[in-house]
Amino acid sequence: MARIPAPERRAALVQAALRVVSQRGIAHATTxxxxxxxxxxxxxxxxxxDSRDELIDELITTVVAREQExxxxxxxxGHDIRDMLxxxxxxxFEHLRADPEHEQAMLELTQYALRSPERHPLAVAQYARYxxxxxxxxxxxxxxxxxxxxxxxxxxxxxxxAFTDGLTLTWLVTRDDDVAQAVAHAxxxxxxxxxxxx
Amino acid sequence: MARIPAPERRAALVQAALRVVSQRGIAHATTxxxxxxxxxxxxxxxxxxDSRDELIDELITTVVAREQExxxxxxxxGHDIRDMLxxxxxxxFEHLRADPEHEQAMLELTQYALRSPERHPLAVAQYARYxxxxxxxxxxxxxxxxxxxxxxxxxxxxxxxAFTDGLTLTWLVTRDDDVAQAVAHAxxxxxxxxxxxx
DNA sequence: ACTGAAGTGGGACGATCGTCCCAGTCGCAT
DNA sequence: ATGCGACTGGGACGATCGTCCCACTTCAGT
Numbered sequence: 001m002a003r004i005p006a007p008e009r010r011a012a013l014v015q016a017a018l019r020v021v022s023q024r025g026i027a028h029a030t031t032x033x034x035x036x037x038x039x040x041x042x043x044x045x046x047x048x049x050d051s052r053d054e055l056i057d058e059l060i061t062t063v064v065a066r067e068q069e070x071x072x073x074x075x076x077x078g079h080d081i082r083d084m085l086x087x088x089x090x091x092x093f094e095h096l097r098a099d100p101e102h103e104q105a106m107l108e109l110t111q112y113a114l115r116s117p118e119r120h121p122l123a124v125a126q127y128a129r130y131x132x133x134x135x136x137x138x139x140x141x142x143x144x145x146x147x148x149x150x151x152x153x154x155x156x157x158x159x160x161x162a163f164t165d166g167l168t169l170t171w172l173v174t175r176d177d178d179v180a181q182a183v184a185h186a187x188x189x190x191x192x193x194x195x196x197x198x
Numbered sequence: 199m200a201r202i203p204a205p206e207r208r209a210a211l212v213q214a215a216l217r218v219v220s221q222r223g224i225a226h227a228t229t230x231x232x233x234x235x236x237x238x239x240x241x242x243x244x245x246x247x248d249s250r251d252e253l254i255d256e257l258i259t260t261v262v263a264r265e266q267e268x269x270x271x272x273x274x275x276g277h278d279i280r281d282m283l284x285x286x287x288x289x290x291f292e293h294l295r296a297d298p299e300h301e302q303a304m305l306e307l308t309q310y311a312l313r314s315p316e317r318h319p320l321a322v323a324q325y326a327r328y329x330x331x332x333x334x335x336x337x338x339x340x341x342x343x344x345x346x347x348x349x350x351x352x353x354x355x356x357x358x359x360a361f362t363d364g365l366t367l368t369w370l371v372t373r374d375d376d377v378a379q380a381v382a383h384a385x386x387x388x389x390x391x392x393x394x395x396x
Numbered sequence: 397a398c399t400g401a402a403g404t405g406g407g408a409c410g411a412t413c414g415t416c417c418c419a420g421t422c423g424c425a426t
Numbered sequence: 427a428t429g430c431g432a433c434t435g436g437g438a439c440g441a442t443c444g445t446c447c448c449a450c451t452t453c454a455g456t
Binding site: 024025027104108110111114115123126127151159161162163164165166167169170172173174176178179186187189190191193 | 222225313322353362371
Binding site: 003004005006009040041042043044047 | 434
């Protein structure tokens with residue numbers, strides 16, 4: 001086996017863990033499954049990490065920090081704020097359809113974090129991050145559409161996150177594209193009503 | 199230990215399993231944890247059930263079948279369809295606040311079922327049941343409000359389920375009552391727009 | 397009262413988990 | 427080249443998992 005410095009090994013293990021969680025669920029993300037995916041030995045695992053819990057914590061932190069602005073991207077298109085919101089939500093839906101396992105993994109990691117008091121802050125941080133990204137996109141959209149949010153934009157963002165969560169969960173179970181599009185349409189409708197002309 | 203016929207023991211074990219999953223998560227719902235909660239011995243478990251998987255399957259089936267019409271109850275109140283929908287969603291939210299662990303358990307069971315091909319149908323059935331309950335309530339609400347759904351009521355119900363899912367997930371993480379109420383308000387807004395005067 | 401089936405208790409099995417140990421090997425600074 | 431610290435491989439530990447076995451007790455039907 002090639003000799004790899006510990007910091008790089010940590011990153012490689014986190015990546016391998018994400019693949020395992022995505023493909024088989026967090027319950028199957030054992031230390032042995034992770035090192036097998038990474039092509040290492042168990043000793044390398046505990047040389048890079050003190051414990052499996054430490055790896056999971058870093059996995060959550062890393063994956064949250066890496067989260068991009070999938071919802072409501074830069075090239076906002078549409079006639080008015082409602083169209084722009086719907087286009088953004090549909091684009092998120094495409095992202096979900098392209099890699100369902102990743103979103104399912106995120107969902108499982110959230111639930112996992114929710115179950116232990118010391119990990120709960122990680123889940124809260126995850127949603128804070130989502131809110132931040134959502135608020136940024138919502139601000140940009142309002143700017144382009146020439147409207148202002150009548151509610152604080154962070155509040156609007158939290159509602160947006162709730163809607164995308166619901167869309168994600170429902171589609172992961174039913175795989176019903178029509179319903180997902182209907183949800184996107186209805187959500188854009190409701191959100192656009194929280195804005196008013198500038 | 200009192201002698202209990204196997205069918206009753208099955209029911210008692212399912213109840214105990216639900217309590218364990220609610221309080222500690224499905225990962226901690228081991229056979230030993232379940233029989234301890236039920237006050238039985240391990241032998242009684244495998245006398246009533248062939249395997250732990252069989253118990254979990256019956257738990258999901260039971261808990262889904264027992265699910266009541268928490269969303270949009272009988273005593274629908276409000277001036278118009280929008281008010282009625284918001285009142286119903288807020289009532290669901292009260293139900294969520296009263297027993298968060300139960301909804302968290304439902305969420306975990308869904309995710310668990312989603313992870314194995316042979317259990318996937320259980321998750322789909324769970325959502326079919328939700329849709330059925332939602333459609334019934336939506337029909338009743340439309341009747342009282344003197345409107346008709348311009349989209350098939352099952353479709354509206356599926357959107358409603360997505361919204362309640364999102365509300366649930368977000369609130370379970372953030373415990374932010376204000377956001378939950380904003381979500382309920384926005385969701386009622388969007389849903390009411392899928393109805394038209396009769 | 398007797399008998400067979402139904403239900404119970406406790407201990408044990410093999411598998412797998414997270415973690416650890418330690419002898420060995422590689423690479424870099426000197 | 428050489429020594430030392432960084433890294434690796436394999437095997438092992440105790441704990442816990444799901445499941446099983448078997449001797450035992452209780453109850454219902456006769």
